[in-house]
Amino acid sequence: xxxxxxxxxxxxxxxxxxxxxxxxxxxxxxxxxxxxxxxxxxxxxxxxxxxxxxxxxxxxxxxxxxxxxxxxxxxxxxxxxxxxxxxxxxxxxxxxxxxxxxxxxxxxxxxxxxxxxxxxxxxxxxxxxxxxxxxxxxxxxxxxxxxxxxxxxxxxxxxxxxxxx
Amino acid sequence: xxxxxxxxxxxxxxxxxxxxxxxxxxxxxxxxxxxxxxxxxxxxxxxxxxxxxxxxxxxxxxxxxxxxxxxxxxxxxxxxxxxxxxxxxxxxxxxxxxxxxxxxxxxxxxxxxxxxxxxxxxxxxxxxxxxxxxxxxxxxxxxxxxxxxxxxxxxxxxxxxxxxxxxxxxxxxxxxxxxxxxxxxxxxxxxxxxxxxxxxxxxxxxxxxxxxxxxxxxxxxxxxxxxxxxxxxxxxxxxxxxxxxxxxxxxxxxxxxxxxxxxxxxxxxxxxxxxxxxxxxxxxxxxxx
Numbered sequence: 001x002x003x004x005x006x007x008x009x010x011x012x013x014x015x016x017x018x019x020x021x022x023x024x025x026x027x028x029x030x031x032x033x034x035x036x037x038x039x040x041x042x043x044x045x046x047x048x049x050x051x052x053x054x055x056x057x058x059x060x061x062x063x064x065x066x067x068x069x070x071x072x073x074x075x076x077x078x079x080x081x082x083x084x085x086x087x088x089x090x091x092x093x094x095x096x097x098x099x100x101x102x103x104x105x106x107x108x109x110x111x112x113x114x115x116x117x118x119x120x121x122x123x124x125x126x127x128x129x130x131x132x133x134x135x136x137x138x139x140x141x142x143x144x145x146x147x148x149x150x151x152x153x154x155x156x157x158x159x160x161x162x163x164x165x
Numbered sequence: 166x167x168x169x170x171x172x173x174x175x176x177x178x179x180x181x182x183x184x185x186x187x188x189x190x191x192x193x194x195x196x197x198x199x200x201x202x203x204x205x206x207x208x209x210x211x212x213x214x215x216x217x218x219x220x221x222x223x224x225x226x227x228x229x230x231x232x233x234x235x236x237x238x239x240x241x242x243x244x245x246x247x248x249x250x251x252x253x254x255x256x257x258x259x260x261x262x263x264x265x266x267x268x269x270x271x272x273x274x275x276x277x278x279x280x281x282x283x284x285x286x287x288x289x290x291x292x293x294x295x296x297x298x299x300x301x302x303x304x305x306x307x308x309x310x311x312x313x314x315x316x317x318x319x320x321x322x323x324x325x326x327x328x329x330x331x332x333x334x335x336x337x338x339x340x341x342x343x344x345x346x347x348x349x350x351x352x353x354x355x356x357x358x359x360x361x362x363x364x365x366x367x368x369x370x371x372x373x374x375x376x377x378x379x380x381x382x383x384x385x386x387x388x389x390x391x392x393x394x395x396x397x398x399x400x401x402x403x404x405x406x407x408x409x410x411x412x413x414x415x416x417x418x419x420x421x422x423x424x425x426x427x428x429x430x431x432x433x434x435x436x437x438x439x440x441x442x443x444x445x446x447x448x449x450x451x452x453x454x
Binding site (some may be wrong): 061081 | 196197217219220221223224225226244245246247249251254258260262264266267277278279282289292294296298303304306330331332333335337370379413
């Protein structure tokens with residue numbers, strides 16, 4: 001597992017952008033439920049694509065542009081995030097989300113191989129901006145359940161939901 | 166130097182202010198709210214303020230009177246998640262947060278069954294996975310009991326009871342001995358989702374042919390081809406007839422028609438005929454005139 005973590009860290013260090021570099025990523029040892037074993041490379045790809053989705057999310061919420069969600073979100077997650085951005089835009093609000101740390105565990109690989117469930121204890125900063133005036137900046141620690149499903153070239157986030165710790 | 170000191174003091178003031186926001190006790194908030202339920206937020210002080218409730222699943226903004234309770238009707242917040250609460254007055258800002266959790270009652274099952282078609286008699290051949298959602302499309306993370314049932318046309322029923330973990334449950338079933346259309350059902354209370362699984366005959370079993378003279382040819386005819394459970398192998402399945410004679414070999418592929426395959430081949434005395442379908446070998450016949 002240490003090897004996996006090192007590989008993942010190395011991957012992010014070499015191929016990710018500046019925004020990725022800001023977040024510290026830790027991947028917990030797998031404790032999978034389900035009859036199907038998860039190839040290491042598949043798990044890495046799912047986590048990589050999930051982490052990328054935070055960058056899209058952050059940009060979409062800061063600019064109130066729902067189209068920025070398209071590459072990384074699908075289904076329920078995309079519908080909900082899109083609706084929230086539309087609410088923000090209607091209220092004249094923007095929010096700036098910056099992820100700081102991720103502690104990720106892969107929980108479930110469905111038997112047919114069409115979904116992976118992740119648990120991410122994530123720390124992030126949120127800035128609420130109303131008509132270009134910052135109303136608050138808060139540091140948040142939350143536990144997210146994420147379901148990713150495969151698309152043509154990548155894993156996309158289908159369920160993205162914070163749960164009480 | 167003066168500028169640096171001013172900046173330092175300014176930064177310190179902001180830090181202290183943010184720390185006090187994080188520990189703000191002037192607002193009374195629920196710790197958790199069930200999705201779709203009514204709730205209220207009690208503030209302290211007096212004067213006008215703007216209340217923001219901000220999450221990734223929803224955003225609300227409302228003008229409120231400080232010192233009063235702001236009530237939110239049922240259906241105001243339906244998306245599960247973590248929400249920040251900001252109460253911005255003219256001179257003060259109060260901060261807090263709470264969680265919206267999924268409703269208890271399941272309303273949607275996302276049920277994936279695989280494969281949709283498989284041979285009979287396969288141990289652990291069918292898998293099913295379920296994610297459970299409430300009426301607002303929130304994943305229900307609380308343990309929920311799921312009943313998986315696989316019913317065959319012959320009345321055979323396989324049943325498994327599984328408790329979800331983090332909203333997910335899965336099971337594995339055997340395909341039964343009889344071909345036909347099975348119903349695979351995932352159920353929670355009166356909520357259910359059905360998938361159809363077609364069980365088709367397996368590989369031929371006990372493949373057997375007979376031979377008889379047909380003019381200058383020999384006619385080879387199989388018995389009705391069945392799998393090891395007695396199900397008729399479907400028409401179109403290819404059967405291969407082979408003739409070996411004097412070091413030469415000729416083969417003919419014939420699809421099953423009406424459950425049997427037949428072919429006419431050269432009738433050489435001393436020829437050996439064999440029959441096969443896929444990797445399944447049948448009997449051999451030595452032809453003597």
